[in-house]
Structure formats: C-alpha cells, structure tokens
Amino acid sequence: xxDDTKLEHFAKRLGAAAAERLDVDATARxxxxxxxxxxxxxRTWIAVHWMRVAAAVVVLLGxxxxxxxxxxxxxxxxxxxxxxxxxxxDLTTEQLKDxxxxxxxxxxxxxxxxxxxxxxxxxxxQLRDVLRSLEG
Amino acid sequence: xxxPQLRTETASxxxxxxxxxxxxxxxAAELVGRHARALARYLSGAGAPDAEVDDLVQETFIxxxxxxxxxxxxxxxxxxxxxxxxxxLKDYGRRAGRRKVLPLDESVHxxxxxxxxxxxxxxxxxxxxxxxQVLPRLQREVFLLRAQQGLDYEEIAAxxxxxxxxxxxxxxxxxxxxxxxxx
Numbered sequence: 258x259x260d261d262t263k264l265e266h267f268a269k270r271l272g273a274a275a276a277e278r279l280d281v282d283a284t285a286r287x288x289x290x291x292x293x294x295x296x297x298x299x300r301t302w303i304a305v306h307w308m309r310v311a312a313a314v315v316v317l318l319g320x321x322x323x324x325x326x327x328x329x330x331x332x333x334x335x336x337x338x339x340x341x342x343x344x345x346x347d348l349t350t351e352q353l354k355d356x357x358x359x360x361x362x363x364x365x366x367x368x369x370x371x372x373x374x375x376x377x378x379x380x381x382x383q384l385r386d387v388l389r390s391l392e393g
Numbered sequence: 394x395x396x397p398q399l400r401t402e403t404a405s406x407x408x409x410x411x412x413x414x415x416x417x418x419x420x421a422a423e424l425v426g427r428h429a430r431a432l433a434r435y436l437s438g439a440g441a442p443d444a445e446v447d448d449l450v451q452e453t454f455i456x457x458x459x460x461x462x463x464x465x466x467x468x469x470x471x472x473x474x475x476x477x478x479x480x481x482l483k484d485y486g487r488r489a490g491r492r493k494v495l496p497l498d499e500s501v502h503x504x505x506x507x508x509x510x511x512x513x514x515x516x517x518x519x520x521x522x523x524x525x526q527v528l529p530r531l532q533r534e535v536f537l538l539r540a541q542q543g544l545d546y547e548e549i550a551a552x553x554x555x556x557x558x559x560x561x562x563x564x565x566x567x568x569x570x571x572x573x574x575x576x
Contacts, residue, residue, distance in 0.1 A: 260572050260575075261568065261572075263517070263575075264521070264540065264568060264571055264572060264575065265540045267517055267518050267521050267575075268438070268521065268536070268537070268540035268541045269540065269541055269543075270518065271434065271437065271438035271518070271521065271522065271525075271537075271541055272433060272434035272435065272436070272437030272438040272541070273434060274437075274443075275433045275434065275436070275437035275441075275443060275446045276430040276431070276433040276434040276437070277430075278433075278443075278446075279429055279430055279433045279446065279447060279450060280447070281425065281426055281429045281430065282426075284425055284429050284447065284450055284451055284454070285421075285422040285423075285425035285426055285429070286422070287451050288421060288422070288425050288451055288454045288455055288458070289418045289421055289422050289425075291451070291455050292418070292421060292455060292458055292459070293418065
C-alpha cells in the first residue's frame, strides 16, 4: 500500500465509530422537535430579509433622487423647446412665431427680420427663412 | 411525539426539501435519516469530540433546515450539509475555547487480527486525526470531502465556493502535510 492509498484508507475509516453509534431515529425526532419548537424563525428570517431588501430599495431611490437633484442642470424655461427642433418644417406657424419672438427677446432686435417686421404678418415660409438665417 | 416514518428512497433530496418548506415535518426526518451518519463521520473526522457528535449533528441539521432557502442546488444537499457542519464545528470550537485533539474511539479499531497491525493502525489513525487538526480549515475540509466522503473536485468547489483547481491544490497540500505527519 503506497502512502496515498494508505492515507485515503485511514481517512475513510475516520469517524466510522461515531457514525455507527449515532441513533439516527432519535436524531430525526430531536431535530423535528426543535424545528417545531421554534418554527417562527424561518418566517423571521424571511421577514428580516424582506426588510433589508425594502431598506435597500428606499436607499437607492432616495440616493438616486438626491443625485439627480444635485447634478441636473436647470433648464432655462425662457427658451422655448422649438429652438432645439431639428426640422423647422415640423413647427406650426404659431410655434415659429413664438420661437422668433422668444429669440428676439434674447438676442435683441438685430436680427435679419424683414423690413416691416411684424412677425404676425409673416407666413410660415417667411418665418422659416428668418429662423434659418438666424441659425446661420 | 410520533416516530418519524421514513419514506421510500424514491423521493429526491430536492423534493424532500420542497416538502419540508411546505411544512412537511416527515420530509425533514427523512433527510436526517439519509445524511446523519455521513455527517457524523465528517464531524468526527474534522475533530468533533465523540461526546459532542450527536449534538453537533442535530445542530447542523437544525441550522440547515432553518437556512434551507439559501440552498439552491449549487451542489448536493449532503455536501451543503457537510459544509454547514464545518461551520457548526467551528462555532463549537470557539465556544469551547479550544481545538481539542481527541483520541480515536476504541470501536474504530478492528480488535480482531494481528495485534501488531492493530497497534500500527491505531497509531496511524491517531496521527492522521492529529494532523488534520493542525491543517488550515480549508485544507482539512477539502481533504475530508475528497478522501473521506469521496466527492469530486467540482462538487467540493461548488460547496466551498472555490474553483476545482483551487480545491485540487488544497487537497494536495493537505495530503503532502499529512503524509509528513504520518511518516
């Protein structure tokens, strides 16, 4: 018998007496009785873990809101959304007038408006032309 | 209390666990019947005092059943149970404030046959037991799971949350040191 085999042989024998001596039926009865005496611990464990999950969710949501409030750049509400529209053709006449009026307020009256520059007198195409000229 | 009636061998461990989780106490008794002796061997081999093995086996099962939600089939139920037994034994050692090397139970030894062979076997087993106590815990557990319980490295790795390669290394370190101690 080489060393490895001998070692495994004796390892397999370890605890054999303790195993033989064990009263398995009595062990089963005692285990079941112990579990019956304190059955609530399973539910307690589950409840504790649900509480932890709920707390983690609250922390994440709260942290997320805090971060969002901290890092979000406030949008200048005076700038109409139409300024970022990619296609002026999507805008209605009223929207285009609104854009120009707001834009005029921002940059002053130095824009290339038609001579009789009452925006309300311009049609949609003229308004688009004005806006495009402003975009360069 | 009624005597637990063991079922047939057809129910799988997984099925019995599900039955226990649904409130079937007999399923728990069946699982104890299936694995208690292997657990006792493991605990004894890992250094549990003979007088404490019964209690440690019970404590291991109770802890396992109460935490059975954490068992997700990553390894066999018995393997998972043995690892819990290792934790229970560690906790016992802390409580006892010592890691006691115990003499082997007399009934381990075959008292028939050649007295010289018997004496040699006794000595080797005593050295092996003593040697196991001085190994790092992971090496000891890997060695017992492999050499005593006959598990493969994949199973051991899954139970101990390591890799099969690492389990193999631990085993070979354990074997090398134990061979030095046994002589």
